[in-house]
Amino acid sequence: MSYRKIFIFMSIMLSVMAILNQLLLQGDTLVLILILAFSALGWYDVLQQKNAVLREYPIFGHLRYILLDIAPILHDYFVESNTGGRPFSKNTIKLVYARAENKPGYHPLGTERDFYKEGLEWIGHSMFSKGEFEDQPRVLVGGPECTRPYSASILNISAMSFGALSKTAIQSLNKGAALGGFSHNTGEGGLTPYHMEGGDVVLQVGTANFGFRYPDGRLDEEAFRKKSKLDSIKMIEIKLSQGAKPGHGGVLPAAKNTPEIAKIRMVEPHTDVLSPPFNPSFPTEEKLVEFIGILRDLSGGKPIGIKLCIGQPSEFESLLDRFIEKEIYPDFITVDAAEGGTGAAPLDYSNHIGMRGDDALKFVNGALIKKGIRDRIKIIYAGKVVSGFNMFKAFCYGADLCNSARGFMLSLGCIQSLKCHTDRCPTGVATQNHELAKGIVPNFKSHQVRNFHDNTIADFIDIAETAGVTSFDQFNPELVHVVEPTT
Ligand SMILES: Cc1cc2nc3c(=O)[nH]c(=O)nc-3n(C[C@H](O)[C@H](O)[C@H](O)COP(=O)(O)O)c2cc1C
Ligand code: SF4
Incomplete structure (x- = not known):
């Protein structure tokens, strides 16, 4: 049986049970409202014609969109490495935050970049001090x-x-x-x-x-x-x-x-x-x-x-x-x-x-x-x-x-x-x-x-x-x- 049919069956059953429970046994109104609200959302999903995922997976289909929405944030916090992340890497963002907060922004233990990777840029330092750069340029x-x-x-x-x-x-x-x-x-x-x-x-x-x-x-x-x-x-x-x-x-x-x-x-x-x-x-x-x-x-x-x-x-x-x-x-x-x-x-x-x-x-x-x-x-x-x-x-x-x-x-x-x-x-x-x-x-x-x-x-x-x-x-x-x- 498809998930859609299971939903239709369950929503009718639960709604009827919740209404009867409310009418005959004076059950909890909040439970009744929640069941009816979820049923209404599910029925809307089933009946709308625009989105196939929601038609096939009423209510649960929304999870996919919620996850897609928060994926960049979850990815950034839990998956992304310090040197990864686009447009700016985590390390770069941390550097800007440090500069904005007047903190030194030191990085521990050495570089995390692959120094042998094609495209990596570096500057040659001088052996001796040549003096100070122009003041207040x-x-x-x-x-x-x-x-x-x-x-x-x-x-x-x-x-x-x-x-x-x-x-x-x-x-x-x-x-x-x-x-x-x-x-x-x-x-x-x-x-x-x-x-x-x-x-x-x-x-x-x-x-x-x-x-x-x-x-x-x-x-x-x-x-x-x-x-x-x-x-x-x-x-x-x-x-x-x-x-x-x-x-x-x-x-x-x-x-x-x-x-x-x-x-x-x-x-x-x-x-x-x-x-x-x-x-x-x-x-x-x-x-x-x-x-x-x-x-x-x-x-x-x-x-x-x-x-x-x-x-x-x-x-x-x-x-x-x-x-x-x-x-x-x-x-x-x-x-x-x-x-x-x-x-x-x-x-x-x-x-x-x-x-x-x-x-x-x-x-x-x-x-x-x-x-x-x-x-x-x-x-x-x-x-x-x-x-x-x-x-x-x-x-x-x-x-x-x-x-x-x-x-x-x-x-x-x-x-x-x-x-x-x-x-x-x-x-x-x-x-x-x-x-x-x-x-x-x-x-x-x-x-x-x-x-x-x-x-x-x-x-x-x-x-x-x-x-x-x-x-x-x-x-x-x-x-x-x-x-x-x-x-
Ligand atoms: C939110 C946002 C709005 C922008 N609006 C304009 C704009 O109105 N006119 C324009 O010439 N460039 C606009 N830009 C481009 C920036 O001025 C800049 O040229 C470009 O983002 C490169 O700089 P960056 O790498 O430091 O962001 C916008 C950029 C961002 C991020
Ligand atoms: S300005 Fe920054 S925090 Fe705000 S939406 Fe754009 S990327 Fe996200």
Whole structure:
């Protein structure tokens, strides 16, 4: 007999018995309610047509979905090794927590990594001290056309929108940026009151121009001018693509399009809003170059950059030619690694589209040098930068500055439960649920954000001094070794 038939038989028997027991013997009402509730759920499972597992295994079938839901957490706690875990290993997460809590984060007994495994990276240390690395390193962003250059920290908060993150998370990040003197990127969702806690802000212009758009999606220049001129806005970043989903747009579903978010993004509330894969304001290379010039004028000469994940190298080189031809250059290019993060993306886009970070960074640096324009454009790198070593490597491969998104999420207490797309983030970081968001107290968490920033830079400086590097011009790819396959 199938489980389904057993359920139908048992549910009828138990329900009848429980009702009779209640009527004749005045049995326990709670037992009656429980039996009827489980029977109702089971009957719903049997009668619905969408899910075969639940039709065949009423009530018990739900266990499968509960287990699937909590599997990542169980796996992380009970199965995963310290060096395993994706996107970040347990050891890496522990390191970020230690940095955020101002703890030393020492590891006992030696490395757990396989030192003979292909791809393992290491740095050659120097035999003698070559001196101290530059004190309080900062980098001035802004080429010759920029009249309001920005002195940036070498580690900053990468783009993450209010909408992807909760308001308390955004407030904590911005307060943290204010405490530590670094910048906080709004993400494509635009500028919100939660970005106004005193931190320096990088205003992102996403493909939908959220926050400064006409209803058809084109840029509303007046709205952009007003926002970009605010004192806290230090730089403007035009997003062309994002490593986790290059060339893929997104939808802000009607349910998440609350009146608050709609007002901020300048869209109709309670409607599905499309974030297109490409910005309609610049359909061609030429238009993009002109757009950079337009934004620079509208913002009153602030640094303007583009952010992209490298796809087809020839397209990028051709864009550089257009900069040279029109004599309009971005002040910075943010290179986003294909292994970068997102709130939600189609798996194929995250797994198979775009160039991985190390290759992209070396390529962009090389292309700018080849075209003779490296000195006027700064390179910002984002792609799993969560430690001093990651920063050191990025500088060796050509970066001037680093951005981190998920590192700062971890510093807020993210436990890598991989539920960012469900609105049920257990730590209140990536949710619009007010109750969950209350888990984050900005006045407290902002200190963790600042600590993570400061301690990661201190680690980076230690490593640089260990390698005998004392200034930015001494970084080069030869300082990083990668274990080759054995023949
Ligand atoms: C939750 C989340 C939301 C993001 N939102 C944006 C966004 O609005 N615009 C953007 O350009 N990148 C966005 N990103 C990408 C990050 O800014 C960053 O480029 C990428 O995650 C690589 O950095 P990471 O490896 O430190 O996370 C988002 C990433 C995350 C994790
Ligand atoms: S804890 Fe929240 S932010 Fe972190 S992975 Fe889980 S759902 Fe995403």
